[in-house]
Amino acid sequence: MTLSVDAPENYRAGFVSLVGRPNAGKSTLTNALVGQKVAITSSKPQTTRHTIRGIVHRPDFQLILVDTPGIHRPRTLLGERLNDLVEATLAEMDAVGLCIPADEKIGPGDRYIVEQLAGLNRTPIIAFVTKTDKAGPAALTEQLLAVQRLGEELLPNTIGDGGFADIVPVSAVKDHQVDVVAEVLSQHLPASPPLYPDGELTDEPDHVLVAELIREAALEDVRDELPHSVAVVVEDMQAREDRPEDRPLVDIWAQIYVERDSQKGIIIGKKGARLRAIGAQARTNIERLLGTPVFLDLRVKVAKEWQRDPKQLNRLGF
Numbered sequence: 001m002t003l004s005v006d007a008p009e010n011y012r013a014g015f016v017s018l019v020g021r022p023n024a025g026k027s028t029l030t031n032a033l034v035g036q037k038v039a040i041t042s043s044k045p046q047t048t049r050h051t052i053r054g055i056v057h058r059p060d061f062q063l064i065l066v067d068t069p070g071i072h073r074p075r076t077l078l079g080e081r082l083n084d085l086v087e088a089t090l091a092e093m094d095a096v097g098l099c100i101p102a103d104e105k106i107g108p109g110d111r112y113i114v115e116q117l118a119g120l121n122r123t124p125i126i127a128f129v130t131k132t133d134k135a136g137p138a139a140l141t142e143q144l145l146a147v148q149r150l151g152e153e154l155l156p157n158t159i160g161d162g163g164f165a166d167i168v169p170v171s172a173v174k175d176h177q178v179d180v181v182a183e184v185l186s187q188h189l190p191a192s193p194p195l196y197p198d199g200e201l202t203d204e205p206d207h208v209l210v211a212e213l214i215r216e217a218a219l220e221d222v223r224d225e226l227p228h229s230v231a232v233v234v235e236d237m238q239a240r241e242d243r244p245e246d247r248p249l250v251d252i253w254a255q256i257y258v259e260r261d262s263q264k265g266i267i268i269g270k271k272g273a274r275l276r277a278i279g280a281q282a283r284t285n286i287e288r289l290l291g292t293p294v295f296l297d298l299r300v301k302v303a304k305e306w307q308r309d310p311k312q313l314n315r316l317g318f
Protein backbone atom coordinates (compact mmCIF):
# COMPACT_ATOMS: atom_id res chain seq x y z
CA MET A 1 0.00 0.00 0.00
CA THR A 2 1.34 3.44 -0.78
CA LEU A 3 0.45 6.41 1.29
CA SER A 4 -0.33 9.38 -0.87
CA VAL A 5 0.83 12.53 0.84
CA ASP A 6 1.18 16.06 -0.35
CA ALA A 7 4.68 16.50 1.02
CA PRO A 8 8.12 16.72 -0.58
CA GLU A 9 10.49 13.79 -0.48
CA ASN A 10 12.68 13.62 2.64
CA TYR A 11 9.99 15.37 4.68
CA ARG A 12 10.40 14.87 8.43
CA ALA A 13 7.99 15.27 11.30
CA GLY A 14 8.05 14.53 14.99
CA PHE A 15 7.80 15.56 18.60
CA VAL A 16 10.19 17.65 20.62
CA SER A 17 10.03 18.91 24.16
CA LEU A 18 11.74 21.86 25.77
CA VAL A 19 12.73 21.42 29.40
CA GLY A 20 14.63 23.55 31.87
CA ARG A 21 14.25 25.06 35.27
CA PRO A 22 11.59 27.70 35.92
CA ASN A 23 12.19 30.95 34.04
CA ALA A 24 14.75 29.37 31.71
CA GLY A 25 12.91 30.76 28.68
CA LYS A 26 11.05 27.67 27.43
CA SER A 27 7.71 29.34 26.74
CA THR A 28 9.29 32.36 25.09
CA LEU A 29 11.34 30.11 22.82
CA THR A 30 8.25 28.03 22.00
CA ASN A 31 6.37 31.19 21.04
CA ALA A 32 9.26 32.45 18.92
CA LEU A 33 9.48 29.11 17.11
CA VAL A 34 5.76 28.87 16.47
CA GLY A 35 5.39 32.56 15.68
CA GLN A 36 2.24 33.08 17.71
CA LYS A 37 1.43 33.23 21.36
CA VAL A 38 0.38 29.74 22.43
CA ALA A 39 2.40 28.90 25.50
CA ILE A 40 2.03 31.11 28.51
CA THR A 41 4.94 33.30 29.54
CA SER A 42 5.32 35.23 32.71
CA SER A 43 8.20 36.56 34.76
CA LYS A 44 7.04 34.30 37.61
CA PRO A 45 8.29 30.71 37.67
CA GLN A 46 6.18 27.62 37.04
CA THR A 47 3.36 29.14 35.08
CA THR A 48 3.26 26.41 32.45
CA ARG A 49 1.30 23.56 33.95
CA HIS A 50 -0.42 22.05 30.96
CA THR A 51 1.23 20.33 28.07
CA ILE A 52 0.66 22.82 25.30
CA ARG A 53 1.81 21.97 21.83
CA GLY A 54 3.00 24.47 19.33
CA ILE A 55 3.55 23.34 15.76
CA VAL A 56 6.34 24.68 13.58
CA HIS A 57 5.56 24.30 9.88
CA ARG A 58 8.48 24.52 7.44
CA PRO A 59 8.72 23.43 3.79
CA ASP A 60 10.75 20.34 4.67
CA PHE A 61 9.72 19.50 8.22
CA GLN A 62 7.07 19.79 10.88
CA LEU A 63 8.17 20.17 14.46
CA ILE A 64 5.59 19.52 17.16
CA LEU A 65 6.59 21.19 20.39
CA VAL A 66 5.39 19.75 23.64
CA ASP A 67 5.95 22.43 26.23
CA THR A 68 6.33 20.53 29.50
CA PRO A 69 6.04 22.23 32.87
CA GLY A 70 9.70 21.62 33.66
CA ILE A 71 11.17 19.06 35.94
CA HIS A 72 10.99 20.04 39.59
CA ARG A 73 12.02 18.35 42.77
CA PRO A 74 8.66 17.04 43.96
CA ARG A 75 7.51 18.70 47.16
CA THR A 76 3.77 18.11 46.98
CA LEU A 77 1.49 15.62 45.31
CA LEU A 78 1.11 18.10 42.49
CA GLY A 79 4.89 18.12 42.09
CA GLU A 80 4.99 14.33 41.85
CA ARG A 81 2.24 14.28 39.27
CA LEU A 82 4.03 16.90 37.22
CA ASN A 83 7.18 14.79 37.24
CA ASP A 84 5.26 11.67 36.19
CA LEU A 85 3.73 13.66 33.37
CA VAL A 86 7.11 15.01 32.35
CA GLU A 87 8.74 11.58 32.36
CA ALA A 88 5.97 9.99 30.33
CA THR A 89 6.09 12.88 27.86
CA LEU A 90 9.86 12.91 27.45
CA ALA A 91 10.16 9.17 26.79
CA GLU A 92 8.05 9.67 23.65
CA MET A 93 10.04 12.56 22.21
CA ASP A 94 12.27 12.42 19.13
CA ALA A 95 14.54 14.98 20.79
CA VAL A 96 14.65 17.00 23.98
CA GLY A 97 15.84 20.59 24.17
CA LEU A 98 17.28 21.70 27.50
CA CYS A 99 17.09 25.45 28.08
CA ILE A 100 19.77 27.09 30.22
CA PRO A 101 19.87 30.89 30.47
CA ALA A 102 23.07 32.56 29.27
CA ASP A 103 23.02 35.11 32.06
CA GLU A 104 22.74 32.86 35.11
CA LYS A 105 25.27 30.49 36.63
CA ILE A 106 24.48 26.80 36.18
CA GLY A 107 23.00 25.74 39.51
CA PRO A 108 21.65 22.72 41.37
CA GLY A 109 18.29 23.13 39.58
CA ASP A 110 19.94 22.70 36.17
CA ARG A 111 22.09 19.80 37.38
CA TYR A 112 19.03 18.04 38.82
CA ILE A 113 17.26 18.23 35.47
CA VAL A 114 20.26 16.95 33.51
CA GLU A 115 20.55 14.06 35.97
CA GLN A 116 16.91 13.18 35.21
CA LEU A 117 17.57 13.40 31.48
CA ALA A 118 20.49 10.98 31.81
CA GLY A 119 17.84 8.22 31.97
CA LEU A 120 16.82 8.94 28.37
CA ASN A 121 19.44 6.82 26.65
CA ARG A 122 18.05 6.83 23.16
CA THR A 123 16.85 10.41 22.93
CA PRO A 124 19.21 13.13 21.70
CA ILE A 125 19.42 16.03 24.13
CA ILE A 126 20.25 19.42 22.71
CA ALA A 127 21.27 22.30 24.96
CA PHE A 128 19.87 25.73 24.15
CA VAL A 129 21.69 28.55 25.87
CA THR A 130 18.83 31.07 26.03
CA LYS A 131 18.60 34.85 26.55
CA THR A 132 21.96 35.47 24.84
CA ASP A 133 21.02 39.14 24.54
CA LYS A 134 21.51 39.36 28.30
CA ALA A 135 25.14 38.20 28.28
CA GLY A 136 28.26 39.75 26.76
CA PRO A 137 30.46 37.75 24.34
CA ALA A 138 32.96 36.68 27.03
CA ALA A 139 30.24 35.57 29.47
CA LEU A 140 28.43 33.73 26.67
CA THR A 141 31.58 31.83 25.64
CA GLU A 142 32.15 30.94 29.28
CA GLN A 143 28.56 29.66 29.60
CA LEU A 144 28.76 27.59 26.40
CA LEU A 145 31.88 25.88 27.75
CA ALA A 146 30.24 25.32 31.14
CA VAL A 147 27.22 23.74 29.42
CA GLN A 148 29.49 21.48 27.40
CA ARG A 149 31.27 20.34 30.57
CA LEU A 150 27.90 19.77 32.26
CA GLY A 151 26.83 17.45 29.41
CA GLU A 152 30.11 15.54 29.42
CA GLU A 153 29.93 15.08 33.18
CA LEU A 154 26.28 14.11 33.63
CA LEU A 155 25.33 12.54 30.29
CA PRO A 156 28.00 9.92 29.63
CA ASN A 157 25.65 7.50 27.90
CA THR A 158 23.60 9.60 25.49
CA ILE A 159 23.65 8.54 21.86
CA GLY A 160 26.92 9.27 20.05
CA ASP A 161 29.81 9.87 22.40
CA GLY A 162 27.71 11.10 25.29
CA GLY A 163 27.11 14.73 26.25
CA PHE A 164 24.69 17.05 24.46
CA ALA A 165 23.96 16.27 20.82
CA ASP A 166 24.43 19.97 20.09
CA ILE A 167 24.74 23.26 21.95
CA VAL A 168 23.01 26.26 20.40
CA PRO A 169 22.97 29.84 21.73
CA VAL A 170 19.68 31.64 21.10
CA SER A 171 17.79 34.81 21.95
CA ALA A 172 14.06 34.30 21.51
CA VAL A 173 13.34 37.93 22.36
CA LYS A 174 15.77 39.34 19.76
CA ASP A 175 14.89 36.56 17.27
CA HIS A 176 18.54 35.63 17.04
CA GLN A 177 19.25 31.99 16.04
CA VAL A 178 15.62 30.89 16.50
CA ASP A 179 15.73 29.36 13.02
CA VAL A 180 18.90 27.50 13.92
CA VAL A 181 17.08 26.01 16.91
CA ALA A 182 14.30 24.74 14.63
CA GLU A 183 16.82 23.44 12.10
CA VAL A 184 18.93 21.60 14.70
CA LEU A 185 15.84 20.01 16.27
CA SER A 186 14.51 18.99 12.86
CA GLN A 187 17.65 16.97 12.16
CA HIS A 188 16.55 14.51 14.81
CA LEU A 189 13.03 13.97 13.45
CA PRO A 190 12.14 10.76 11.64
CA ALA A 191 11.09 10.67 8.00
CA SER A 192 7.34 11.15 8.15
CA PRO A 193 4.54 12.94 6.35
CA PRO A 194 3.14 16.00 8.17
CA LEU A 195 1.23 14.95 11.28
CA TYR A 196 -0.98 18.04 11.45
CA PRO A 197 -2.64 20.11 8.74
CA ASP A 198 -0.77 23.22 7.66
CA GLY A 199 -1.76 26.28 9.61
CA GLU A 200 -2.52 24.44 12.81
CA LEU A 201 -0.56 25.91 15.69
CA THR A 202 -1.74 23.95 18.70
CA ASP A 203 -4.07 21.06 19.43
CA GLU A 204 -4.94 22.06 22.96
CA PRO A 205 -8.69 22.46 23.34
CA ASP A 206 -9.75 26.11 23.52
CA HIS A 207 -10.89 25.89 27.13
CA VAL A 208 -7.42 24.86 28.29
CA LEU A 209 -5.82 27.78 26.48
CA VAL A 210 -8.49 30.12 27.83
CA ALA A 211 -7.82 28.89 31.38
CA GLU A 212 -4.10 29.45 30.86
CA LEU A 213 -4.70 33.01 29.68
CA ILE A 214 -6.81 33.76 32.76
CA ARG A 215 -4.16 32.21 35.00
CA GLU A 216 -1.48 34.30 33.32
CA ALA A 217 -3.49 37.48 33.92
CA ALA A 218 -4.12 36.52 37.54
CA LEU A 219 -0.41 36.02 38.17
CA GLU A 220 0.70 39.42 36.84
CA ASP A 221 2.38 41.50 39.55
CA VAL A 222 1.50 39.28 42.49
CA ARG A 223 3.57 38.04 45.31
CA ASP A 224 5.92 35.13 44.80
CA GLU A 225 3.92 32.61 46.81
CA LEU A 226 0.87 32.84 44.61
CA PRO A 227 1.93 31.00 41.41
CA HIS A 228 1.86 27.66 43.20
CA SER A 229 -1.58 28.28 44.63
CA VAL A 230 -3.60 29.49 41.66
CA ALA A 231 -5.53 27.22 39.32
CA VAL A 232 -8.18 28.16 36.78
CA VAL A 233 -11.04 26.04 35.52
CA VAL A 234 -13.25 27.09 32.63
CA GLU A 235 -16.66 25.76 33.61
CA ASP A 236 -18.50 26.59 30.43
CA MET A 237 -17.95 28.27 27.10
CA GLN A 238 -20.81 28.93 24.70
CA ALA A 239 -21.64 31.08 21.72
CA ARG A 240 -24.51 33.33 22.84
CA GLU A 241 -27.77 32.63 21.06
CA ASP A 242 -29.82 35.30 19.28
CA ARG A 243 -26.76 37.16 18.04
CA PRO A 244 -26.57 38.45 14.48
CA GLU A 245 -24.24 36.26 12.41
CA ASP A 246 -21.72 39.03 11.85
CA ARG A 247 -21.61 39.97 15.55
CA PRO A 248 -21.00 36.77 17.51
CA LEU A 249 -20.31 36.75 21.24
CA VAL A 250 -18.88 33.94 23.34
CA ASP A 251 -19.88 33.60 27.01
CA ILE A 252 -17.21 32.14 29.26
CA TRP A 253 -17.70 31.14 32.89
CA ALA A 254 -14.47 30.54 34.79
CA GLN A 255 -13.34 29.95 38.36
CA ILE A 256 -10.04 31.06 39.80
CA TYR A 257 -9.07 28.71 42.64
CA VAL A 258 -6.78 29.80 45.46
CA GLU A 259 -5.83 28.04 48.68
CA ARG A 260 -6.52 30.65 51.34
CA ASP A 261 -8.85 33.52 52.06
CA SER A 262 -5.88 35.91 52.14
CA GLN A 263 -5.03 34.90 48.58
CA LYS A 264 -8.61 35.42 47.53
CA GLY A 265 -8.24 38.96 48.85
CA ILE A 266 -5.10 39.53 46.78
CA ILE A 267 -6.79 38.33 43.60
CA ILE A 268 -9.94 40.37 44.16
CA GLY A 269 -8.15 43.54 45.27
CA LYS A 270 -9.60 46.70 46.75
CA LYS A 271 -13.29 46.87 45.88
CA GLY A 272 -12.72 44.24 43.20
CA ALA A 273 -10.23 46.38 41.28
CA ARG A 274 -7.66 43.64 40.68
CA LEU A 275 -10.23 41.10 39.60
CA ARG A 276 -11.59 43.61 37.08
CA ALA A 277 -8.08 44.24 35.77
CA ILE A 278 -7.45 40.48 35.53
CA GLY A 279 -10.73 40.07 33.65
CA ALA A 280 -9.94 42.90 31.24
CA GLN A 281 -6.47 41.59 30.43
CA ALA A 282 -7.62 37.99 30.09
CA ARG A 283 -10.53 39.04 27.88
CA THR A 284 -8.28 40.93 25.47
CA ASN A 285 -6.03 37.88 25.05
CA ILE A 286 -8.94 35.42 24.82
CA GLU A 287 -10.58 37.55 22.13
CA ARG A 288 -7.32 37.50 20.20
CA LEU A 289 -7.15 33.71 20.58
CA LEU A 290 -10.76 33.00 19.60
CA GLY A 291 -11.21 35.84 17.12
CA THR A 292 -14.58 36.84 18.61
CA PRO A 293 -15.74 39.25 21.31
CA VAL A 294 -16.09 37.56 24.67
CA PHE A 295 -18.14 38.02 27.83
CA LEU A 296 -16.12 36.72 30.75
CA ASP A 297 -17.70 35.77 34.07
CA LEU A 298 -14.85 35.35 36.55
CA ARG A 299 -15.31 34.04 40.12
CA VAL A 300 -12.75 33.44 42.83
CA LYS A 301 -13.06 30.43 45.12
CA VAL A 302 -10.99 29.06 47.97
CA ALA A 303 -10.19 25.37 47.51
CA LYS A 304 -8.17 24.62 50.59
CA GLU A 305 -4.96 22.66 50.13
CA TRP A 306 -5.95 21.74 46.60
CA GLN A 307 -2.35 21.01 45.72
CA ARG A 308 -2.33 18.03 48.09
CA ASP A 309 -5.78 16.59 47.43
CA PRO A 310 -6.08 14.02 44.60
CA LYS A 311 -9.81 14.58 44.16
CA GLN A 312 -9.39 18.29 43.69
CA LEU A 313 -6.42 17.74 41.37
CA ASN A 314 -8.52 15.49 39.14
CA ARG A 315 -11.23 18.13 39.02
CA LEU A 316 -8.70 20.73 37.98
CA GLY A 317 -7.42 18.50 35.21
CA PHE A 318 -4.02 17.47 36.56
Ligand SMILES: Nc1nc2c(ncn2[C@@H]2O[C@H](COP(=O)(O)OP(=O)(O)OP(=O)(O)O)[C@@H](O)[C@H]2O)c(=O)[nH]1
Residues within 6 Å of the ligand: 020, 021, 022, 023, 024, 025, 026, 027, 028, 029, 040, 041, 042, 043, 044, 045, 046, 047, 048, 069, 070, 130, 131, 132, 133, 134, 170, 171, 172, 173, 174
Ligand atom coordinates in the same frame (compact mmCIF):
# COMPACT_ATOMS: atom_id res chain seq x y z
N1 LIG B 1 16.10 39.25 27.47
C1 LIG B 1 15.50 38.08 27.24
N2 LIG B 1 14.56 37.65 28.09
C2 LIG B 1 13.98 36.44 27.84
C3 LIG B 1 14.32 35.66 26.72
N3 LIG B 1 13.59 34.52 26.76
C4 LIG B 1 12.81 34.61 27.86
N4 LIG B 1 13.04 35.76 28.53
C5 LIG B 1 12.38 36.23 29.76
O1 LIG B 1 12.61 35.33 30.82
C6 LIG B 1 11.44 35.16 31.62
C7 LIG B 1 11.02 33.71 31.68
O2 LIG B 1 10.70 33.26 30.38
P1 LIG B 1 9.64 32.08 30.12
O3 LIG B 1 9.68 31.82 28.66
O4 LIG B 1 8.35 32.37 30.77
O5 LIG B 1 10.37 30.91 30.91
P2 LIG B 1 9.86 29.42 31.16
O6 LIG B 1 11.09 28.58 31.16
O7 LIG B 1 8.81 29.05 30.20
O8 LIG B 1 9.30 29.55 32.63
P3 LIG B 1 8.28 28.58 33.45
O9 LIG B 1 6.97 28.61 32.76
O10 LIG B 1 8.26 29.26 34.77
O11 LIG B 1 8.93 27.24 33.53
C8 LIG B 1 10.36 36.06 31.00
O12 LIG B 1 10.35 37.28 31.71
C9 LIG B 1 10.87 36.26 29.58
O13 LIG B 1 10.46 37.48 29.02
C10 LIG B 1 15.33 36.17 25.81
O14 LIG B 1 15.70 35.58 24.79
N5 LIG B 1 15.87 37.38 26.14
